[in-house]
Amino acid sequence: MIKYLKTDDEKCVGCMTCTAVCSKLFFKEDNPAKSSIQVVGLGAGKFHLVACDQECRKCVAECPTQAITVAKTGVVLVNKSLCVGCLACVAVCPIEAMRFFPAMKSPFKCTACGSCVPHCPKGALEIAEKEESPASRVWAEAIARVRKEGTV
Amino acid sequence: MSLDRKSLKLLSEQRYAKGGVRKGYNMRTLHLDLGSRKISEKPVSGDMKDRFVGGKGFGLKLLWDATRPETKWNSPENEIVIAMGPICGNTNYPGSGKSLVVSLSPMTGVPIDSNVGGYFGPYLKFSGWDAMELQGKAERETIVFIDGNEGLIQFYESPADIPADTHLLAEALTHAFASDPSNAADLQAVAVVSAGRGAEHSPMGLLNFSLYDRRRQGIRVKQAGRGGIGTVFRDKKIRAVVCRYKGVDQNSNDAADPAEVQRLGLKLHREIVKNDDQQCKMRRQGTAHLMEVMNDYDLLPTKNHKYGQDPRGPEIASWVWEKLLSQNLPDGCWYGCTLACAHAVDRFELETGPYKGQKVVVDGPEYETAAGVGSNLYIFDPHGILEINFYCDTYGIDTISFGTTCSFLMECWELGILDKERTDGIDLGWGNWKGAIQVLHDLADGKRFGVLAGKGVKFLSKHFAEEYGADAQLMKDIALHGKGLEQSEYISKESLAQQGGYYLTNKGPQHDEAWLIFMDMVNNRIPTFENKAEALHYFPMFRTWFGLQGLCKLPWNDIEPADNARWPEPNKVPEHVANYRELYTAITGESLSWDELILQSERVYNFQRSFNVRQGYGHRKDDYPPYRAMGPVLEDEYLAREERYDKQMKEKIGVDPAGKSVAEKVRLTREYRTAQYDSLIDAVFKRRGWTADGCPTPEHLRKIGMDLPEVLAVVEARIAGDA
Numbered sequence: 001m002i003k004y005l006k007t008d009d010e011k012c013v014g015c016m017t018c019t020a021v022c023s024k025l026f027f028k029e030d031n032p033a034k035s036s037i038q039v040v041g042l043g044a045g046k047f048h049l050v051a052c053d054q055e056c057r058k059c060v061a062e063c064p065t066q067a068i069t070v071a072k073t074g075v076v077l078v079n080k081s082l083c084v085g086c087l088a089c090v091a092v093c094p095i096e097a098m099r100f101f102p103a104m105k106s107p108f109k110c111t112a113c114g115s116c117v118p119h120c121p122k123g124a125l126e127i128a129e130k131e132e133s134p135a136s137r138v139w140a141e142a143i144a145r146v147r148k149e150g151t152v
Numbered sequence: 153m154s155l156d157r158k159s160l161k162l163l164s165e166q167r168y169a170k171g172g173v174r175k176g177y178n179m180r181t182l183h184l185d186l187g188s189r190k191i192s193e194k195p196v197s198g199d200m201k202d203r204f205v206g207g208k209g210f211g212l213k214l215l216w217d218a219t220r221p222e223t224k225w226n227s228p229e230n231e232i233v234i235a236m237g238p239i240c241g242n243t244n245y246p247g248s249g250k251s252l253v254v255s256l257s258p259m260t261g262v263p264i265d266s267n268v269g270g271y272f273g274p275y276l277k278f279s280g281w282d283a284m285e286l287q288g289k290a291e292r293e294t295i296v297f298i299d300g301n302e303g304l305i306q307f308y309e310s311p312a313d314i315p316a317d318t319h320l321l322a323e324a325l326t327h328a329f330a331s332d333p334s335n336a337a338d339l340q341a342v343a344v345v346s347a348g349r350g351a352e353h354s355p356m357g358l359l360n361f362s363l364y365d366r367r368r369q370g371i372r373v374k375q376a377g378r379g380g381i382g383t384v385f386r387d388k389k390i391r392a393v394v395c396r397y398k399g400v401d402q403n404s405n406d407a408a409d410p411a412e413v414q415r416l417g418l419k420l421h422r423e424i425v426k427n428d429d430q431q432c433k434m435r436r437q438g439t440a441h442l443m444e445v446m447n448d449y450d451l452l453p454t455k456n457h458k459y460g461q462d463p464r465g466p467e468i469a470s471w472v473w474e475k476l477l478s479q480n481l482p483d484g485c486w487y488g489c490t491l492a493c494a495h496a497v498d499r500f501e502l503e504t505g506p507y508k509g510q511k512v513v514v515d516g517p518e519y520e521t522a523a524g525v526g527s528n529l530y531i532f533d534p535h536g537i538l539e540i541n542f543y544c545d546t547y548g549i550d551t552i553s554f555g556t557t558c559s560f561l562m563e564c565w566e567l568g569i570l571d572k573e574r575t576d577g578i579d580l581g582w583g584n585w586k587g588a589i590q591v592l593h594d595l596a597d598g599k600r601f602g603v604l605a606g607k608g609v610k611f612l613s614k615h616f617a618e619e620y621g622a623d624a625q626l627m628k629d630i631a632l633h634g635k636g637l638e639q640s641e642y643i644s645k646e647s648l649a650q651q652g653g654y655y656l657t658n659k660g661p662q663h664d665e666a667w668l669i670f671m672d673m674v675n676n677r678i679p680t681f682e683n684k685a686e687a688l689h690y691f692p693m694f695r696t697w698f699g700l701q702g703l704c705k706l707p708w709n710d711i712e713p714a715d716n717a718r719w720p721e722p723n724k725v726p727e728h729v730a731n732y733r734e735l736y737t738a739i740t741g742e743s744l745s746w747d748e749l750i751l752q753s754e755r756v757y758n759f760q761r762s763f764n765v766r767q768g769y770g771h772r773k774d775d776y777p778p779y780r781a782m783g784p785v786l787e788d789e790y791l792a793r794e795e796r797y798d799k800q801m802k803e804k805i806g807v808d809p810a811g812k813s814v815a816e817k818v819r820l821t822r823e824y825r826t827a828q829y830d831s832l833i834d835a836v837f838k839r840r841g842w843t844a845d846g847c848p849t850p851e852h853l854r855k856i857g858m859d860l861p862e863v864l865a866v867v868e869a870r871i872a873g874d875a
Contacts, residue, residue, distance in 0.1 A: 061480055064487045065340065066366050082337055085402025086243040086488030087414060091421030100418075102411035105402040142480035143367045146498040146513075 001129045002074030002136065005037070005112050007049035011124035014039055014047045018116035018125060025115050026108065034101055036110040037125075049124065051110040052076060052097035055132070059089035059098055059109075061139035073112070074132070080106045155324040160295065161309040166191045170303040171280030176238030176405050176739040177201065181214065182281040182305075184296065186388055187228065187288035189307045196282055203857065207237030208265050208699035209756040210283045211254035212763060215263060216862075218287055221766050225258035225355075225380070226387050228289050232359075234273065234345070235283035238740050240702020241274035242405050242488075244417025245735055246424065247704030249274050249486020251361070257379040257659070258355035259553070259608060260636040262764045264379025264659050267699055269485025269494065270361030270372075271343035275300060275397035277702075278404050290389040297329060300397035310391035316349045317546040317596075319512060321392060322362040322371045329394050339364045341398035344371070346391065347382035348548025353598035354606030356553035356638075357382030360545065367481055372496065372515055374485045377550040378662055379637060386548075400487065408741030416735050420728075421490045424711050428491070432710045433470065438483075438493035439519035439706075440473040446523065450793075451643045451669060453528040455566075455582060456559035457632055457780050458789050460643035467532040468522055476534060491707050497538055504586065505543055505593050514542045523641035524555025529562055529588055536585025543589060547596040552662075553608060556638035558588050560609045560631055569622045576601040610636045629779040634661040635769070644781050646796075647673040648825075649684040652832050655777045656688060658760045664705065665692040671723055685835035694724070696753035701736070708732075755858040758841070758848045762858075765847055766866045772833060772846045783825045787814045790821070797821055845874050 019035035027034040038050040054076050060068045067082035068089060078089075083106040090098045090107050100107040114127040168191070171178045179196045196210070204213045211233040218231045232255045242248045251273025257264035276284060279300025286296075293310035315321050322344040330338040344362040351357025359382045360373040376382075403410040428434055433441045446452035447465030454462045466472075477495040485494040497514040517526075517537055525531065525540040544551045558580075564570045565580040572579065576594070578601055579587045594602025604612070613631035617624035632639040637660025644650040650673075653666035668687050671677045678684050698705050713727045720726070729746060736744045744752075764770035784790040790797055791814060798809040801817065805824045809817055837844060841852025847870050853859045 062482050062490070064482050064484060066336070084243045084400050084487045085414075086421075087418045088421055088482070088488060088490045090418060091425050091490060100414065102414060103403075138480055142478065146368045146478050146481065146496075 002054050002132055003112050003127065003129055004054040004075070005051045005110050005114070005117075006126050006128035007037075007051060008124045009046070009048050011122040012039065012047040012049055013045075013122055014041060015121060017119050017121060018049075021116045021119045036099060036108055037116060038096070038099075050095055050097055053095070054112060055130070056094060056135050057139050058092040058094065061142065062088045062092045064088070075112050076109065077111060078106060078109060083107070155314065155328040157328045160311065160328070163294070163307040163309055164189045165304060165306040168193065168280070168303050168305065170300075173278065173404065173406050175408050175741050177206070178277065178280050178282045180281065181210065181235075181283040181285065183285045183287065184305070185288045186286060186290040186294060186390065191305050203755055203860070204759075205237070205700040205752050205756065206282060207235050207240070207702050208252040208254060208696070209759075210237075211235040211252050211265065212263060212756065212760055214283060214285050215254050215256070216759075216763055216766075218285065219256060221768065223256060223767075225256045225261070225384055229287060230256045230384060232286045232381055232384055232388070233283055234276065236273045236277040237700055237702030238405075239735060241277050241400070242407065242413055242417070242739065243400065243402055244413050244488055245707075245731075246417070246420050246484075246489045246491045247707040248702065249489065250698070250702050250704050251276070252699045252702070253359060253376040253381050255379070255381045255384045256767070257381070257637070258383045259380045259610070260660055260769075262635065262659065262767050262769050263760060264381060264637075265699060265760075266359075266376035266378050266381060267664065267704070268359070268361045268376035269363075269374035269704065271340075271363045271486065272345050272361045272393075272395050273702065274400065274486060275341075275343050275395045278397050278400060279395060286388065286390065286393070289387070293389050293391050295325070295391050296393045298393070298395045300395060301399065314391065318346050318348045318360040318373055318548060319371070319546045321346050322360065322373060325392055325394050326362065326364055326371050329396055331396070331398070336364075336366045336369075338398065340366055342394060342396050345393040346548070347385045348546055348596070349598075350544075350547030350549040350592070350596040350606070351382035351386045353603055354549060354595055354608075355380045355383050356550045356557070356606065356608055357386060357548050358550045359385055360548060363485060368496075368498065368513060370513060372494065372513065373545055374494065374515070375545065375550070377552060379659060380550075382548040405739055407739045409738040412738035413735065416731050416738065417488060420707060420711075420731065423713060424490045424707075427714055428711055431712060433474075434491045434493045434706065434710055436479060437470045437474050437477065438495045438516075440477075440517060440522055441470045442519040443473070443522060444469040446519075446642065447527075449669075449674065450646070453523055453559070453641050453643055455530055456528060456556075456563040456630060457639070457643055458563070458786070459792060460645070462527065462530075464532045465527065468526050468534060468537065472534055473517065473522070476538070489704070489707075491711060493706060493710075500538055500542065502539060502542065503535070504539060504589050512542055514538045515545060517541045520641050521551040521555070524552050525558065525588065528555055528559040528641060529585070530582035531585045531588070532583070533585060536589070540585065540589050540592060543592050543596070547592065549592065549595065549606075552640050553638040554592065555641065556632050557605060557609050557612070558591060560612060561591070561605060563630055564616060564622070567622075567626075569616050569620055574601075574620070608636065609633045609638055626785070629785045631778055632661075632780055634777060635659070635774055637661060639781060642667070642669060644669070644777070645783055648828055648832055649678055649687055651777050651782055651829060652684065652688045652836055653691070654781065656775050656833065656836050657692070658757065658764060661777070661781070665695055667691075677723070681831055681835040684832060685839040688836045689839045690724075690750070693750045693753040693757060694729075696757050697732075697749055700752060700756060703732075751856060754856050758853060758856060758858050759863060761842070761846075761848055762853070762863045762866050765870050770846055772837075772844065775833060775846060777829070779822060779826075782829060783821050784818060787818060790814055790818050843871060843874065847871055847874070
């Protein structure tokens with residue numbers, strides 16, 4: 001199972017409470033550019049919420065130092081002590097959920113911590129669980145195929 | 153094999169003040185005297201930085217100062233210099249992990265430079281050094297260890313029973329020198345430079361630069377392949393040089409503007425992720441994507457560069473390799489290279505040699521290898537190619553030189569110059585990969601025919617004429633080398649500009665200076681001698697710049713912006729040139745115009761040419777190709793492309809081929825093509841600011857700012873002698 005932050009664009013009114021909660025929690029300042037959840041204005045009062053779906057794991061496959069791993073809960077985590085800041089993970093993320101801030105040494109992302117959930121005035125956020133998809137396992141299968149068992 | 157560092161005999165050690173990179177430079181270099189085990193550091197002056205920039209520039213400067221005109225490859229004062237460059241080691245911009253290795257080559261007698269990936273270079277840089285000189289000869293087999301975190305250099309005696317072949321040696325040393333070998337991050341912090349047994353018996357020995365692959369849980373190797381630097385390494389009795397550095401981060405280079413480095417890197421990462429599948433497929437196939445393209449355009453060498461195309465070409469096409477190469481892995485040779493061309497075939501079971509029956513990781517094949525030990529030997533069996541690839545790497549033998557040498561031997565076999573008596577029983581018929589690999593095993597063992605074969609085509613062509621009575625001119629014509637270095641794997645017959653790209657080079661016929669075949673032959677963009685000369689000025693200068701910075705060439709034009717074709721001069725990939733200028737500024741804090749970028753290279757390029765002059769080379773006569781690289785040597789070679797050659801005779805030479813014998817047509821074509829090449833030399837030397845005999849003029853050196861007194865003295869003496 002994969003734990004993730006489930007978002008509902010229909011309910012979002014763009015109040016930016018979630019970005020404030022997130023950036024204050026992790027970076028001690030209210031700065032939407034340092035939030036792991038993004039609120040994208042679509043115009044006409046519509047908004048699109050972006051947070052890692054924890055499912056595609058392209059960043060896990062791409063990381064040269066294996067600083068990006070999958071926790072038992074299915075959540076994708078960045079280990080800053082292993083990260084070399086190359087931002088390959090940012091480039092391969094199909095929904096721009098892997099974030100970075102200029103000159104900050106490591107990228108960051110939603111870890112489905114749920115801190116933003118109770119603060120959303122419209123109930124657009126919840127922590128949910130879902131089944132793994134075939135894409136979730138590509139990175140692990142690639143490794144399994146090349147592991148040294150049976151080699152010199 | 154497991155090796156305990158504590159069991160190694162420590163010969164001596166010395167601590168050094170840990171440096172700190174500032175804006176891409178440490179401003180000091182490391183000198184190791186292997187004989188006395190004396191360790192010293194040299195400051196990098198502002199003048200050295202301005203004139204030589206870094207990387208290959210620093211390497212050549214240090215090598216020049218350390219050697220004399222009489223120095224030979226095996227003189228104790230000859231050095232191996234490993235140098236990085238200011239951009240090297242940044243983790244954002246793809247292709248930024250290269251180091252440049254220079255030495256006086258056992259094959260050519262002049263400086264060789266080889267551009268190599270792996271983690272060693274960046275780790276050495278972050279350990280506090282812009283370059284490392286290895287000079288002198290050790291009395292006994294030596295392992296050098298540099299601990300960049302501790303600021304410590306140690307010399308160990310290499311145990312007698314240590315494996316000599318790289319895949320075992322580098323693996324054992326990576327574990328021995330990791331702080332905690334059970335921790336993958338600690339293993340990844342170790343990088344090893346080593347050679348192999350083959351390098352002890354042949355001038356075409358290479359250096360392997362390792363990287364620890366966390367996913368495969370083992371080491372991988374990238375090669376400083378050309379020109380025999382591994383042979384120099386073993387002659388110095390160095391078994392390995394190990395560097396450990398932990399703590400690489402986004403700004404280990406202390407960039408002037410780290411956010412700008414990020415921005416540029418991310419821009420290219422995104423371009424690669426979006427466009428690579430539609431362009432070169434480097435992320436899935438690496439350079440092997442070129443196979444069918446080259447075959448389609450009559451450029452894929454087959455049968456010792458006799459032909460450029462074969463109906464069997466598709467048997468080793470890119471799609472064949474894509475299935476064999478492991479997919480969905482970030483196979484870069486340095487952190488942050490999303491072009492990720494460093495692929496491997498995993499769990500490959502060997503059929504021959506000392507590791508027969510074992511399953512190994514094969515690094516590659518690169519295009520050059522698949523062509524050089526594949527099609528050029530008429531080997532279209534991917535297994536055979538992979539097996540030769542693996543053994544060349546682990547024995548420390550350059551696949552290009554070995555491939556081109558083997559193809560020469562096979563042609564000699566076909567011509568009846570070689571037989572089983574002369575090859576010690578090895579069948580060298582076209583396509584027999586087991587024969588080719590037996591030569592390689594014998595070479596590594598230093599016995600039988602392998603020892604002779606390992607000497608390379610320059611030696612062999614002369615030897616076969618003198619000892620076996622082979623036609624001396626024919627031997628010269630089909631021995632694909634320039635200056636003693638075997639040609640790499642593109643057919644240059646139909647592109648005069650590429651003949652220049654190969655042979656009007658400083659180190660010998662390697663494609664890293666200029667690859668002009670499509671511009672010249674396919675698209676006809678550089679029709680006149682002046683056009684070709686301009687291309688043979690610009691591209692070698694531009695591509696030299698990668699070597700000054702510690703960069704890889706591939707992310708320059710093996711990925712292109714989607715709108716590249718709409719720009720003027722798309723062959724230069726102008727947007728990527730702009731990226732490089734901005735990246736240089738973001739790291740060093742110094743501005744750099746496009747003209748200044750070329751000027752940085754031009755200084756070092758002319759310095760290298762002057763270095764050749766100092767060593768007694770750098771003459772016009774040193775810059776001619778063997779005729780096989782220019783046109784059809786043999787009658788059947790002419791006949792195989794008769795329509796093309798006849799058409800050229802009519803249209804370009806102005807002679808009607810009708811009624812002429814094939815021998816006559818071969819002769820006329822040869823006269824014409826040879827004269828064309830002479831005119832090309834004239835135009836290129838003039839454009840480069842050199843005399844008609846290929847020596848940089850003092851005026852030109854002053855104009856570009858390479859007017860050091862010792863360099864001027866060399867060229868002035870040579871020009872006075874020529875007069």
